[in-house]
Amino acid sequence: MTDVAIIGIGITQFGEFWERSYRDLITEAGVKAIKDAGIDGIEVQALYVGSMTPGLFIQQEHIGSLVADNAGLTGIPATRVESACASGGIALREAYIAIKSGIADIVVAGGVEKMTDASIEHATDALAGAADQEWEAFHGVTFPALYAMMARRHMLEYGTTEEQMGMVAVKNHHNGAFNPNAQFRKPVTLEEVMNSSPVADPLKLLDCSPITDGAAAVILASRERARELCENPVWITGSGQASDTLALHDRKSMCRTEAAVKASKVAYKMANVSPADLDFAEVHDCFTIAEIMAIESLGFCKLGEGGKYTEKGETSLKGSMPVNTSGGLKAKGHPVGATGIAQAVEAVLQLRGKAEKRQIDGAKVGLTHNVGGSGASCVVHIFEKEVRK
Amino acid sequence: MCGAHLREGGAEMTEGLALHWRLLQPRYNLIGNVCRTCGQHYFPPRNICPACRRRGVIEKFKFSGEGEVYTFTVVRAAPTGFEYQKPYVVAIIKLKEGALCTAQIVDCKPEEVEIGKPVKMVFRKIMADDDAGIIRYGYKFKLKI
Numbered sequence: 001m002t003d004v005a006i007i008g009i010g011i012t013q014f015g016e017f018w019e020r021s022y023r024d025l026i027t028e029a030g031v032k033a034i035k036d037a038g039i040d041g042i043e044v045q046a047l048y049v050g051s052m053t054p055g056l057f058i059q060q061e062h063i064g065s066l067v068a069d070n071a072g073l074t075g076i077p078a079t080r081v082e083s084a085c086a087s088g089g090i091a092l093r094e095a096y097i098a099i100k101s102g103i104a105d106i107v108v109a110g111g112v113e114k115m116t117d118a119s120i121e122h123a124t125d126a127l128a129g130a131a132d133q134e135w136e137a138f139h140g141v142t143f144p145a146l147y148a149m150m151a152r153r154h155m156l157e158y159g160t161t162e163e164q165m166g167m168v169a170v171k172n173h174h175n176g177a178f179n180p181n182a183q184f185r186k187p188v189t190l191e192e193v194m195n196s197s198p199v200a201d202p203l204k205l206l207d208c209s210p211i212t213d214g215a216a217a218v219i220l221a222s223r224e225r226a227r228e229l230c231e232n233p234v235w236i237t238g239s240g241q242a243s244d245t246l247a248l249h250d251r252k253s254m255c256r257t258e259a260a261v262k263a264s265k266v267a268y269k270m271a272n273v274s275p276a277d278l279d280f281a282e283v284h285d286c287f288t289i290a291e292i293m294a295i296e297s298l299g300f301c302k303l304g305e306g307g308k309y310t311e312k313g314e315t316s317l318k319g320s321m322p323v324n325t326s327g328g329l330k331a332k333g334h335p336v337g338a339t340g341i342a343q344a345v346e347a348v349l350q351l352r353g354k355a356e357k358r359q360i361d362g363a364k365v366g367l368t369h370n371v372g373g374s375g376a377s378c379v380v381h382i383f384e385k386e387v388r389k
Numbered sequence: 390m391c392g393a394h395l396r397e398g399g400a401e402m403t404e405g406l407a408l409h410w411r412l413l414q415p416r417y418n419l420i421g422n423v424c425r426t427c428g429q430h431y432f433p434p435r436n437i438c439p440a441c442r443r444r445g446v447i448e449k450f451k452f453s454g455e456g457e458v459y460t461f462t463v464v465r466a467a468p469t470g471f472e473y474q475k476p477y478v479v480a481i482i483k484l485k486e487g488a489l490c491t492a493q494i495v496d497c498k499p500e501e502v503e504i505g506k507p508v509k510m511v512f513r514k515i516m517a518d519d520d521a522g523i524i525r526y527g528y529k530f531k532l533k534i
Contacts, residue, residue, distance in 0.1 A: 135490065139491055139492050141491055145464050156504055199466045
């Protein structure tokens with residue numbers, strides 16, 4: 001089977017854009033990616049686009065064809081992928097599989113969400129669709145509430161503190177300040193996080209990722225085409241995906257994301273790397289506790305030690321395992337369907353050495369971790385500068 | 390968004406009605422399942438025992454309604470239909486028979502709720518009138534002491 005590389009990336013500004021539509025955003029990201037790859041649109045053979053719930057946010061379905069149409073790619077197979085907040089990451093995996101299978105050698109993977117056309121209440125209700133509608137959301141459970149219940153177990157079982165969670169927000173806002181595409185390019189202090197308004201105890205406003213409009217796209221190519229078209233391809237050397245129970249109350253543990261453990265195991269094995277080989281990681285910090293659970297589930301530190309690991313500064317830009325150099329979902333923003341692709345864009349920027357003030361020197365291997373809902377789906381990718389054999 | 394609730398039930402009265410009616414047994418009486426093959430209790434109800442799959446024999450089971458707080462939070466930013474209840478306590482309850490389920494804890498101050506405290510099911514209104522005109526009832530829990 002062929003190796004697969006990313007040869008082009010495109011991302012829009014993330015934020016709240018009253019003047020920009022769903023199709024404006026995904027078209028901009030796609031055009032930028034095609035330009036960056038130095039190819040012509042006619043060379044793209046298939047399209048996968050991650051989008052969580054445009055039906056509820058903008059009352060539009062049939063997204064695959066809409067995107068192909070607006071991008072001037074009508075005719076090619078165009079498929080929307082949905083797995084709640086992991087839609088983008090799984091669209092990337094589907095594109096990767098299409099090239100691995102040999103049915104295509106240049107494929108675009110995109111992700112997009114236009115969340116601010118809906119009122120804040122409707123956006124919250126739409127997102128609740130990623131939980132179990134009949135047995136969780138029915139009782140007035142919100143997403144912050146689900147993660148708050150995980151946080152409380154984590155605090156009880158491992159002594160994780162609200163301050164340690166707050167430190168995740170401080171770090172990610174610090175990194176986001178260096179990312180020109182981030183929604184929040186402003187550092188926050190631990191005091192500001194701790195004093196922000198309560199949302200679902202113990203989570204406060206600054207523990208939560210925002211509602212965001214945005215899109216991202218990457219162009220994938222087979223080894224042969226990548227070598228021919230690109231001077232600095234970034235190789236996808238591992239890809240793993242897993243599922244778990246839809247509802248949080250059915251999980252074996254509420255402190256560990258089992259789907260992340262399984263997906264990362266597959267990805268590490270495929271790439272033949274271990275957490276110690278990674279130079280950076282983009283993880284799914286929809287809430288601060290989610291980053292703490294992610295770094296444990298991915299094996300960066302032991303189960304239960306994510307809070308202390310964060311407090312020690314290991315995950316900061318200068319730490320031993322920089323996490324969310326882009327600012328993460330917390331500061332960069334979280335247009336749900338776009339998030340998984342935006343993480344891949346950051347991985348490519350780091351491996352090209354083009355991440356500007358947030359660049360990790362000499363980065364060669366990176367990981368992305370994209371979670372759906374409260375952990376019912378997870379997809380992990382490993383990216384490398386060189387293909388090692 | 391056309392004024393339609395995105396929450397279960399949608400804009401069509403008939404859809405919302407049937408959807409809620411179908412779930413009356415588990416929501417009113419805490420009726421879930423037991424798998425006769427492995428003895429595992431399930432709530433909310435399932436069609437298939439995930440442990441035994443094809444070998445499983447799923448039967449109806451009425452839970453006692455006794456349990457304890459496994460984890461909880463206080464919701465201060467509420468979704469549509471719950472605005473007038475906030476702040477309210479949402480918890481995951483570990484039922485005596487082993488299954489875990491999500492529900493509100495009522496009749497107490499949020500600061501009285503603690504992990505491990507025993508609770509008992511009560512029958513309550515879950516959501517205020519929505520566009521479909523249905524008042525939805527179901528289980529909540531209260532602290533036993």
